[in-house]
Amino acid sequence: MAETLLTGARVFTGSHMVAADILLRADRVAALLPPGSPLPEGAALRRLSDGMLLAPGFIDTQVNGGGGILFNDQATVQAALSIARAHRRFGTTALLPTFITDTVEGMRAAGRAAAVASAMPGSGVVGVHLEGPFLAPERRGVHSLAHVRPIDAADLDFLTGLPARFGADARVLLSLAPDRVEPAVVARLVAAGLIVAGAHSAATYAQTMAAVEAGLSGFTHLFNAMPPLANREPGIAGAALAARDTVCGIIADGVHVHPAMLRLALAAKGPGGLMLVTDAMPPTGTAAESFTLHGQMIHRRDGRLVTDDGTLAGADIDMAQAVRNAVALMGVGLEEALRMASLYPARFLRLDDRLGRIRAGYQADLVLLDADLQVAGTWVAGQWWDATANEGEAGT
Template sequence: MKAVIDGLVVLANEIVTGQVLMYEKDIWKIVPRRAFRAGMCTELIDANGGFVVPGFINEHIHGCDGVDTMDDDHGEALAAMQKILPSTGVTSFLPTTMTYDRKRIERTLDRIREAKKNPGAQILGAHMEGPFICNAYKGAQKAKNSLPADFSWIEPYADIVKIITLAPETLKNKTFLKQCEKKGILVSFGHSAVSFEDAMDVMENGPLCHITHLFNAMAPFHHRQPGLAGAALLCPKAHCELICDNLHVHPAAQKLAYTLKGRDGILLVTDSMRACLQPDGESELGGQTVYVKDGQARLADGTLAGSVAAMNQVILNFLINTGASLPDVIAMATINPARDLGVDDRIGSLEEGKQADFVVLDSNDFRIKQTVIAGELVYHEATH
């Protein structure tokens, strides 16, 4: 048996003190400190007053530390991401593709399928961002590779694709949505110029849907033309990603989203690119040169590219900006994505019988002190 002592344990609706988290591969029990004896355990983590939280699930991440999901390198990039992500508190993630040519995307999906067996942060599947997008709001995606929505070439990868981002206006009818629902693929609306009325029609009359990085790569909210952003904020079926690096989404807009969507309607993501965890300088995203300076990643024309923020930072930003409770904010990076991806029976919260995926956070700056995946310590902050 293993244990974490002297931590502030973040549960679904409360933070408890004086408790010990006991685990092996799965969580065994959370017991009072007075009932615990160190001799009961073969491995002990002293949280030293830090927060003990479920491992973070990042459902939208392109890359970090110099590598990218789309790198044609026989899987080395994915393995590198799996190794480094626990240092940011991420224990599970969806490597995210971009709007490349079909063959490049298919090769990437093949590599993601193979990388699921690697050690480190666990790959739950793939998030396909495009190629079924609107060029008017392509963002950092390449316009020449965008296509109308077509399920036929996704079907062979239905076992690995868990989320697909598309513009609703690329749909000929709702058959595509029904096919995705049948295969357990979440449809996320984004990179879109769809009208408010059309967006609401698709959302209200379809299954649960996601919104890819709310407010970004879509028409700005306007009081006469609310667009996709307005529909996302009003429709209870829409669960909204937010990139809370304080650049992609202003702190006030983060608070607005929390006020309207609440705890259950928000998913915190990084949408990070290979420049994340790297110094400023020239980088790359989707085959395009990106210039990174002072925490901002932009194309040559000034277009905002992916973020360079890590998961623990976006969580801390959202906590500060909104005044939400810590259990609420942690839920947006843990149980919310786990539930929508259908894996909440195994991960996403600190409950007896669930896999022992958890993180010890410094209670002041949310620095990652330790990360455990399936009961194994995979990251420990270096001490000097």
């Protein structure tokens, strides 16, 4: 079984910085060894610069597209794999391809495709995120009004059966509006194995907390597609901040959420309560200046993705930039920013027994960062991917 010893870089394990060498065996972390440990017999040695940092690979729970591909346009196995591949150069080693509000047939195809992709070793696909269509029409944002609808019996049959299509290492995340889906339905979805998050909603504080009591455990792109906080009616955003056992995804691009609100959310939720997401679209990893979504032209302008009328349509950010922004805009230390990109999403997905840390027995998903937190490359299930190249080379 192929082994590689990584030596020379600092190591962030997911909990703290250590001086260590990392022994990889096939797709797993075999051991953390004292620096300068003898090379195990038969193992390859890879020397890394002492200015580099090895950290757990980033985990992104909201990825609409990348590399020129929109999952809604191509809800196929190959599209899911290609999107995951496009995000590796930005440090993302695991993600949920995200299918936003669309046709019933499209939603079902997306679920089936992601299930197949997630079963492929080293794919980087760890489930699927269905964002909609059970949303509040008045808070739909760029989601298609023609496809926003109430949940029905056929939807429930499909959704409650979907987690069984995925293996133990993958998850189904459903974003819905708590004012459009009854708590009893939320409870049924959670009991079936789905992770349920609140999103695109005009729900009151009471409605949202009732959904939390029923098992809703997260919130999608906090503050966006939600009414603003108010003193007499905190609404869904206030409930998201107050609900201690929930995790909020947040887009730290300085556009979707003002830096002051980023810091406010961090203060309210505390460590582990916020995870970084990109809400990435097809331009990620490309030089494209536009793409189409539901027949609308979306423009890439000044760090924004917008429709002709200026409505935000996803985000023009990658996970490495989100980590850098967490440090610069939110004022968190590097270690906490890295947890927000790896350990906390792993916990939210209930995959933190195998992802989100550099620890013996965990999957060998690592990101190699330089002194400026730019990505030099990643290991996905032990396979090296150079950030400047398109091809990975196993065991190096």
